[in-house]
Amino acid sequence: MHSSQVDEVYKIPSLCPNCEKQGLTQILPTNIPFFREVIITSFCCPHCNHTNNEIMQAEEIKTYGIRYILNIKNEKDYNRMIVKTDYATMNFPEIELEIPPSYQKAEITTIEGIIQKAYEDLDRDYGGTNSNHINNEALTAFIAKLKEILDTKPLQNFSFVLDDPSGNSFLENPYAPTEDSSLQILKYDRTNEQNIALGFSDIEDKEDSKVLTTPCSQQFKNIEEVKSEVLQFPSNCPSCNFPTVTNMKMISIPHFKELIIMASNCDKCANKTNEVKTGGGISDKGCKIELFVKSAKDLSREVIKSDNCSISIPEISLELSPTTLGSKYTTIEGLLTDIREQLNDNNPFAYGDSSKNDISQKYENFIKELDLMIQAKKFNYSFVLNDPTGNSHMTSTDFNSENKKAILPESNDIKAGSADNIKDDYIDENIKYFYYDRTWQQNEELGLNDMKV
Known part of the structure; x- marks a missing residue:
């Protein structure tokens, strides 16, 4: 999309699908801050007051599919903003409500808005005496259940799943940039059928x-x-x-x-x-690496981050789950830059008209702090890597061949120890290594509990 076309409204006379008289369609190509370019269309008929709003992606399809799983825990979760594409499937497993891509078109809405639209459409088509459907009683009971959900907003055993093989849908994290414990984000490789549905060449x-x-x-x-x-x-x-x-x-x-x-x-x-x-396997113990960044020299340290390694910076309340950035061979500065880009991609509602003032201000302050770190203008903070597989590493800037001993401080919850032959022959006062025994849950996630050796 050319930059001169962005934020310019185009008005096109068009036929109303309801009364077949002439209405007006307005088209707005725009850029959602820290998300991507989209095309918003709005139709209004002055004769019958029929309206319709849609959103279309103006950027390429991602190389992966994405799935958001949200456990709804409070009423605010119903107000989370959603960017839904034409390829996204929405699902409420507990009430067995699945909304296929063709049912609700691409739009910007909320979780409550999705339930509201489903209720209105089902009530219009099957509610009361509008239908002679063979399962009319079951449909009537289901419509009543949707109405009850809208009125009571249940918080127990209620979840929402947004699955988009194009990778362009989005579910808001109101706690950004900190991690949302209620929201799980999974990226996956598309199946043959999904690639064909997206218009890619038939891989058969x-x-x-x-x-x-x-x-x-x-x-x-x-x-x-x-x-x-x-x-x-x-x-x-x-x-x-x-x-x-x-x-x-x-x-x-x-x-x-x-x-x-x-x-x-x-x-x-x-x-x-x-x-x-x-090249090696999973280490006997997990490893937590804490770097205290004191100078610009620390930003040039090389880092190996595995797929299972999480990142945190306690001073700015930053926590990233292991799957956020994937495996990387980079530097501290490179990781900070990737974190900033990732936060921009995953938080499109942090800025703009749709953002809340407190969230927008919090996010803006956080980005400023992160920029100062990247530009080597802010120091004296901790950069923490936590890898239960023990396969992440950070290089040392100080090497002492005479006194080969790693600094392994004790901790109440994570104890120092040995893990294979890693990091046991140099001293670096800015880095602390903690080796710990993995929990049963961590072993389960790594698939180690079922292994017999």
Whole structure:
């Protein structure tokens, strides 16, 4: 979308679908702050007062699907803002209400607004004597249940699921930038059927879905030669399923483990992916790393963050779940920048006309604090990595070969100890390492409870 087109209202005379007289459609291309560009359309008929509002995405479809799961705990949760696309399915599992993508068009609404619209449509079509449906009694009881929910707003055993394979829907986090304990966000790879429904090439097509099978022509004499080379293997693009090549390089991080870095670039859709995996398995103990940032030098520390590692900065009440940023090989400055971008993407209602004054002010102050950290103008704060797999790492700026001993302070809830051969041969007074035994729940999430070795 060209910048000159944004926030300019276009008015188009159009036929009213209700009375078939001429109405007016207004089209507004706009940019939702810290979210993405959208096109808002509004129709109004002066003859029968029929109105209709829709929202369309003006940006590309994401390379992943997204699913929001909200456990409703208070009445404010019913007022959470939602950006719903044409591809999103909405579900209230406890009352067995599922709203398919074709039923409610793309719009900006709230959870209460979704229930209200479902109630009004069902009551109009099936309520009272409007229908001779064979299950009219069951429908009448269900409509009455929706009405009761709107009146009482239940808080016990009530949840909402928003699933969008295009990755462009959004559910508001009113507590941003802190983590919302009631909201779970999952990103997933789309199925073949979902890709086809989104308009991508049919991955059953032989020419597009055929995986490259050319064998590796490189011959290596020993493992050291393998580690020194950039290896390539055939794969398929996760976005369009077009055959591509993934580059893989093994590197060894001093005082840590071997890493495998994989990256690919699709020639068809230009999608780029990169991923970092540790060469070893899950460590015997989890690891919590606390860095006290004192100078700009600390921002240049290299960081290996695994998929299971959470991030927190207590001084600004920042908490990020493990799945927020994925696995990365970057620096402290790079992570702070990624955090800022991620918060902007996940909190479109923090600014603008739809934002509440207290939330907007809180978010603005938080972003200012984060910017000062990125620009190396604010110091004396803690940057914490907590990885139950023990596969995250932070480099040291001070190395003492004469006194090889890691600083392992004791803690009431997380005790110092040993974890494989990691971080046991250098001193860095700005970093503290805590090794701890994982809880049963953490082992369950990692799939370790069912493993028999």
